[in-house]
């Protein structure tokens with residue numbers, strides 16, 4: 001079943017409380033994210049500033065997917081200011097577990113890619129994903145991301161469970177980029 005009544009928009013400072021509850025739920029539910037729910041301590045007051053900061057930074061964004069006005073997904077991006085890497089932007093995304101496989105993730109990601117493609121400074125999109133997060137990797141590959149590298153055993157859940165960190169990337173405007 002595909003998404004009905006889903007909208008994508010920029011997050012607003014007034015979303016802070018609802019966004020915090022969404023993020024805490026995702027951290028508590030997912031087995032594929034670095035941050036634990038107990039480590040997420042951002043209060044709504046600070047979250048308002050964080051959202052306002054994204055809105056005022058032309059090289060970063062925080063998008064939310066809403067269903068009947070309720071937040072069901074988010075994607076946020078960040079960009080280094082240093083001259084030699086400021087063409088690269090990195091993002092993270094999540095969809096509410098009750099709303100998965102309805103096309104919300106791909107909708108969010110395609111909106112983000114469009115935003116990057118229209119940004120004169122940003123050229124490359126990067127992301128990190130747990131090697132065992134096969135659903136997310138399938139989504140990223142579906143829109144054209146390719147694997148660029150792996151940090152072996154970079155994430156440690158407990159003494160017996162290490163996970164490799166995969167780096168994937170996508171160039172929205174370049175079909176043939178030369179590197180040295």
Ligand SMILES: CC(C)(COP(=O)(O)OP(=O)(O)OC[C@H]1O[C@@H](n2cnc3c(N)ncnc32)[C@H](O)[C@@H]1OP(=O)(O)O)[C@@H](O)C(=O)NCCC(=O)NCCS
Pocket residue numbers: 026030032033093094095096099100101102103104105106107128129130133134135136138139140142
């Ligand atoms: C990964 C995530 C964002 C996907 O969101 P979603 O809304 O369920 O994804 P979509 O419905 O848009 O899926 C689009 C396509 O991606 C692929 N895909 C998505 N989830 C998949 C899964 N669990 N297994 C296999 N393929 C999957 C499929 O090709 C799918 O198309 P299809 O449904 O027509 O087969 C979501 O599962 C999530 O938030 N997970 C928890 C947090 C997380 O892991 N975030 C990513 C961290 S890097």
